[in-house]
Amino acid sequence: MKVDAIGDYILFRNFLKPLSEKFGKITLVANKGCQEIVEQCDMQFVDEVIYFERKKFTNNLWYRIxxxxxxxxxxxxxxxxxxYGRDYCGEDLARNIIALKKIAPKGDCSNVIDFHKKRFERNYTDLLSNADGLMFEFDRNAEFISQICEIKDIELSIDFPEWDISCFGLSSQYVVFFIGASTSCRKWSVERLCDLAEVLRNDLEIVICGGFEEWERGERIKGQLNGRNIKNLCGKTSLVELGLILQKSEFVVSNETSCVHLYMGLKDKKKIYVLSAGNTIVRFAPYPQKYSSFYRAIFHPFICKNFERFCWIAEHITHSGGGLEINQIEHLQVLDQIKEDFPHYVKI
Known part of the structure; x- marks a missing residue:
């Protein structure tokens, strides 16, 4: 059962293969937002899929029943x-699933209070041990699955079918700005994005991507820059199409969200620059050192100066590390990082 967000599923899905080898038949309960990835990439390891819609489960009694x-x-x-950070919806599902064994990691209290976490532990027959402290999510999944079945040489990867994306009319050289995120505090502002695009668009087409809800912000960016060398694809791509667009880009600039994990799973990639105010630090950002050829985290200035201190606060006090203002990351901070890797595109 994996009913959290798209990025969480991407960082888990490579473990479906060893699980299917051990158990033979798998019924996957998954977030409906992951449907396209499941059906295009993972059905060789899954026999049945039951999709879960969080908003309907919370607000629609008949859907829930x-x-x-x-x-x-x-x-x-x-x-x-x-x-690892289980929540109330997931625990409601776990309690109602009938199984001889119910297995989960001991986990933490990042999404529930301690009293409820202890009560929810009764939903399981086996709570597997996990290392204390912050850990990258893919490695946390590996830690858990390795206690259930043998895993060897499993890396984060995702193979998309070769769909034709010529309908989007992209130029031969473009950069993707992924402007969406699950919460507003993770979204870099239109003004910051415009400042960055103004420098880059002389040599690169700016392709703005995100969900339907980001289309208006994409249009604002396009309008403020008079539409020159800018394309707004927010809400116009499927997940597979987005993956192929990311794969063929010169590089990607993204908020810390599912796009990052989608990109990092691709075989052919160049570089992604990830804007983060420290939400879920280490768990999702930054990626471990072995990925550094393809990944750069661009943190809030306070985190840059106090990384270890901020991680301690996130681990022991906030359980997340949120609360800093992402727009205190200036566009020049991003350009400095891009210039190190692609000096020919940054002319200031």
Whole structure:
């Protein structure tokens, strides 16, 4: 069961193969937002998929009753719930799934209070040990799955089918700005994005990507720069199309969100610059050193100067590291990083 966000699923999905080899048959309960990735990339390891829609589960009583009834009509050898920071919706599902064994990591209290976490532990027959402290999410998944089945040489990767993306009319050289994120505090402002685009668009087409909800922000960027050498594709691409667009770009500038994990799973990639105010630090950003050829984290100035201190606060006090203003990251800070890798594109 993996019902959290798209990025969480991307950092877990490579472990479906060893799980299918051990158990033979897998029913995957997954966030409906991951449907295209599941159906285009993962069905060789999955026998059945039950999709979960968080907003409907929370707000629509009949949807909630129907989904829980559907789950309770089945029985399983094992429920595997790999999410380290489990939440209330996931625990509601886990409680209603019938299985001989229910396995999860001990986890933390990042999404529930301590009292509820202890109560939710009764949902499981086996709570597997995990290392203390902050850990990159892919490595945390590996730590958990390795206690269930043998895993060898598993790396973060995603192979998309070769779809034709010529319909988007992209130039031969372009940079992707991914402007979406799950919360507003993770989104770099239109003004900052315009400042960055103004420098880069002389030599590169700026391709703005994001969900439907970002289309208006994309149009604002396009309008403020008079539309020259800028294309707004927010809400116009599927996940597979987005992956192929990212793969063929010169580089990517993104908020810390699912786009980053999608890009880092691609075989052919150049560089991604990730803007982060420290939300879920280490868990999702920065990527470990072995990925440094393709990845640069651009943190809030306070984090740059006090990284270890900020990580301690995130681990022991806030459980997330949020709260800093992402727009205190200036466009010149981003340009300095890009200039180190692509000096021919930064002419200031």
């Amino acid at each position: 129907g989904l829980l009834r559907k789950l309770r009509q089945k029985s399983f050898q094992a429920l595997i719930h790999p999410t």
